[in-house]
Amino acid sequence: MHLLEVIDASFSYKSAKIFEHISISIGPGEVHCIIGPNGCGKTTLLDCILGILKFNAGEIKLMGRNINQYRIWEIANQMAYVPQSHAKTFPYTVLDIVLMGRASHTGMFSSPDMEDRAIAEDALAMVGLSRYKDRPYTQLSGGEGQLVMIARALAQQTPLIIMDEPTAHLDFKHELIVLETIVRLVRDTGLSVVMATHFPNHAFYFANHGINTFVALMSNHSFMAKGHPDNILTEENLQSVYNIYAKVVTQHIDEIGELKQIIPVGTLANNFQGGQTV
Amino acid sequence: MVKQQGVNITGKKIMYLIILISPFIVIFLSLFIGRYPLSIDIVTQILWSKLTSSATGIPEISQTVVWDIRLPRAILGALVGGSLAVSGAAFQGLFRNPLVNSGILGVSSGAGFGAALAIILFHQTSLVYLFAFCFGGLAVLLSYFIGRVYNTTPTVMLVLGGVIVSSIFSSLISFIKYVADPYNELPTIVFWLMGSLATARFQDIAIAGIPMVVGMAGLVAIRWRINVLSMGDKEAHALGINTALSKGIVICCATLATAGAVCVSGIIGWIGLVIPHIGRMLVGNDNKLLIPASIALGGCFLIIVDNLGRVITGSEIPLGILTALVGGPFFVYLLKKTKGGGW
Structure with missing residues (x-):
């Protein structure tokens, strides 16, 4: 059974169309990365899934x-x-x-x-804080x-966590710590994650680590492609969504195996065409 | 390390308990303070005889001073101080802003206008209470509906609504002062606005105490929800709480408590803003502890200030003047001592 299904959903603010005819199904133990340019409606879609905004058409099924x-x-x-970012007002303790x-x-x-307190302490231990x-x-x-925000989500003990650009504003190391934490949680607990992100490489990161990963590429008010990162994050698709020239490369690392990554080469406006400067 | 942490936690628990029982100690001590000196056994005898309704040989005047003047005044002080402080703490959490106070939605200026209006129209105390209470509530309702857009109440819009309503009622207060009779009505209005507990009788406590106690009890009951509300609407919703309903309950309770306090005591500033911060320094930011602590600290503080106001000079100094004069230096002392408590 699917944890969450979004069926043929559309949303618009008054006259401005944000997205239409979007469908996605999330099963247990899966990571779904929603990738798309700024302003394509990723956050709006997540807000609708969370019930903060309502679709104009379409429906969401949660646990059927x-x-x-x-x-x-x-x-x-x-x-x-x-x-994505949490405005801190009062200095509450982490717990x-x-x-x-x-x-x-x-x-x-x-x-x-006391039971809630024990659950919260367990959640904090799961992110190592x-x-x-x-x-x-x-x-x-x-x-x-x-990581504290992720621990708070874990304390809710849900089968599904929605993340809105969880690594925005983080440095190289902390970005990796958050990604590693997500991989560990999905692998150990069978959790599912829906995550909006600006970095296509995040999807490859999850796939490289053996997580059942899906990518939904959002562009022109809809998902232009959905599926496994290998099939979706292709040089042609990145070119049509972002107007960039990118190269998908594979590197062998002894401890892990084949690692796939995207290397952005340049914007098409910069006269890159198939790697040749004209 | 572990042991020291254990000691630390026990120490915090003891301090929390001391804070909670302190209003009762302060109420008892204030029975001795004033121009008419009384010894400890006379005061205890009077209290004993009143509570058991037995006869006593103590002069009538001593009994009146303790039972009909000092005790109701101290109890009223505890209720008013607690109401203002706890509403301030609740609003700070709700609006996610450490700089708001109990009057942020206009309840104080609304009540001030109601009282001033009743003073020039009726010259009668009971109607002053009623008008102050009703106009205080009306001001909050107005702020709420001004801040309401697209069926939601974003906190920024609520605060903006409160600021607008407060300024309108402040102008109306100035207008009433301008048209009031300068020999009788104007001084009454000015003194009312500066705040006082001098009129306290048990009847006042019985009437104004109801909204104060109900409001405070409501905030104590919902206090942990205020933590969640302070995460902001979106996160609070995702955490599984009905933000509109929870916000509405907090606003209702805080308004009941503040309007009840303002209608008997006039406008007493400072408490609703700063006492919650003193609480944050002493017990931390978790509203589970902060809300009860704010009630206790606010109550203690107002009784102490009121006692000072009674004895410093020959005539009473209005409370609105003394709260900041006494509380300010104490606040600075705590700020230095606790290093601000994690801000």
Whole structure:
């Protein structure tokens, strides 16, 4: 059974069409990367999936049931959310933040109990930040902060996590730490992840590490291609979506095997044509 | 290391308990403070005889001073201070802004206008309470509907609505001051706006205490939700809470508490902004601890300031003047001592 199905969905703000006829199905243990240029509607699509915005047409099925039949807290028991950037206002402790992942299991007029606290501590251990649990989360680095957001999503104990550009603003190392964490969680717990990203190489990263990975290439208000990274992230597709000339290369690394990567060579406006400068 | 952390946590728990019981100690101590000196056994005898309704040989005047003047005033101080502080703490979390106070949605200026209007129209205390309470509530409703766009209430729009409504009511207060009779009505309005607990009687507590206690109890009940709301609408929704409903409950409770406080005591600034921050320094930012601590600290603080206002000079100094004068230096001291508590 599919965890989440988006069926023929369209969305527009008043007169501005954002996307139309979008469909996607997510099964257990899968990572789906939604890739597309700035402003193509990735975040809007995620907001619709999370129930913050409503499609103009089409439907979402969560665990086989139409999402409109769910209460807000029931949705939060099935999918969690990791934001792109989180505005930190008050210096809550790291554990306080992760505990908020238990909100959908906590009544309006009650607080998390000892069991919730244990779940939150486990979630923090899963991203390797147990040592920071009593620190103000405002004092963490950007990468650690993002891991705390992932721990909060894990504390929701959902089969599916939606991530909106989880590695935006992170340095090289922290980007890799977040990706490694996602790989480990998907492999160990069978979690599914839907992730909007600007980096096609993220999809190759997951595929290279043996994760069941899918790419949806978003362009011109719709998915122009969907499927395994090898078939979708081709030089022709990148050229038509981004107007760039890119090269897909394979490198053998002893410990891992074949690693696929995209090397961006140049924009077409810069007179690159098939690698030849004209 | 582990052991030290254990000690640290126990120390924090003890401090939290001390904060929670401190209003009761301060209420008791304030029974001794004033121009009419009373010893500890006389005060305890009076309290005992009143609570058990038994007779006592203590002069009537001492009994009146303790039971009818100092005790209701201290209890009212605790309720008003607690209401203002807890509403401020709740609004700071709700609006994700550490600089907002209990009057952010216009309740104080609305209540001030209601009181000023009642003073020039009726010259009667009970109607002043009623008008202050109703106009305080009305101001918040107006802010809420101004801030409402496309069936949602973004926090920025709510704050903007509050600022606009506050400024409108402030202008109306100035207008009433301008047209008021300068010999009788104007001083009454000015003194009311500066805040005082001097009129406190048990009847006042019984009436104005209801919205204050209901509002405070509501905020205590929903306090952990305020943590989640402070993550912002989108994240709070994704975490599984109904943001519109939760926000509405928090605003209702905070408005009830603040309007109840303002209608009996006038406009007392500073508490709703700074006491929550003193709480944050002492118990941290988790609203689970911060909300009860704000009530206790706000209550203690207002009773202490009110006692000072009663004894410093021959005539009473209005509370609105003293809160910042006394609280400011204390705040700076705490800021230095706790190094700001992680901001």
